[in-house]
Amino acid sequence: MxxxxxxxxxxxxxxxxxxxxxxxxxxxxYAQRNLFFDDAARTLAAAAALRVRLYDDRGAPARAVLALKRRPLIDAGVSRVEEPLDPALALACADDPARLAGLDSPIVRLVAAEYGVGGDATPFICLGGxxxxxxxxxxxxxxxxxxxxxxxxxxxxxxxxxxxxxxxxxxxxxxxxxxxxxxxxxxxxxxxxxxxxxxxxxxxxx
Structure with a gap:
């Protein structure tokens, strides 16, 4: 690792x-804009960070990455899962975090399954960044x-x-x-x- x-x-x-x-x-x-998502109770924050990172090119988002960063099972480094995200969709999720739950995304499904975040009872909010x-x-x-x-x-x-x-x-x-x-x-x-x-x-x- x-x-x-x-x-x-x-x-x-x-x-x-x-x-x-x-x-x-x-x-x-390059310039980055980092946005973080959780539920209102900040369920993820104690163990993980769900992040959208936008990479700017001349002031406009050129690409975006959705990532889940969390502590690994052994005491070294940080475990990460990443996948590309359409920049326009990334900005839309910042304005309307509920759209994040609707993505066809392995990371979003993992967050729902392992942490119970992103469902109707625990909708995503954008914490800022x-x-x-x-x-x-x-x-x-x-x-x-x-x-x-x-x-x-x-x-x-x-x-x-x-x-x-x-x-x-x-x-x-x-x-x-x-x-x-x-x-x-x-x-x-x-x-x-x-x-x-x-x-x-x-x-x-x-």
């Missing part, structure tokens, strides 16, 4: 410094290429900065990332919470 390593940067200055250091390795950048700017880099090291994602996440409550990398070799990659940030002169700490937890809490968590 791949583990997602997340390192929190303290401020915009650290983000700019790391962006400049990684600039020669940049693959692409946040926007994210992501820069994707490829870093070569002795163990092969790594894909790094540098995020600037804008919540209503403030902005956070984070470097992420998915890997099946977390201990080796931690050393690579620590060395990278030390050479770049960028302060950091390992994230103890994720973006969804910050969104739910209404404040920037460490």
């Amino acid at each position: 791949e583990v997602e390593i997340k390192l929190r940067l303290p401020d915009a200055a650290a983000h700019r410094r790391l962006s400049a250091h990684l600039a020669p390795r940049l693959l692409r950048t 946040f926007r994210n700017s992501r820069a994707v880099y490829e870093l070569e090291d002795e163990g092969g290429g790594l894909v790094l994602e540098l995020d600037e996440t804008r919540f209503d409550l403030g902005t956070s900065y984070e470097l992420e990398c998915e890997t099946a070799e977390p201990e080796r990659v931690k050393e690579v990332l620590e060395r990278l940030l030390t050479v770049a002169g960028v302060p950091y700490e390992y994230s103890r919470t994720n973006k969804f937890a910050c969104f739910l809490a209404g404040k920037l968590l460490p």
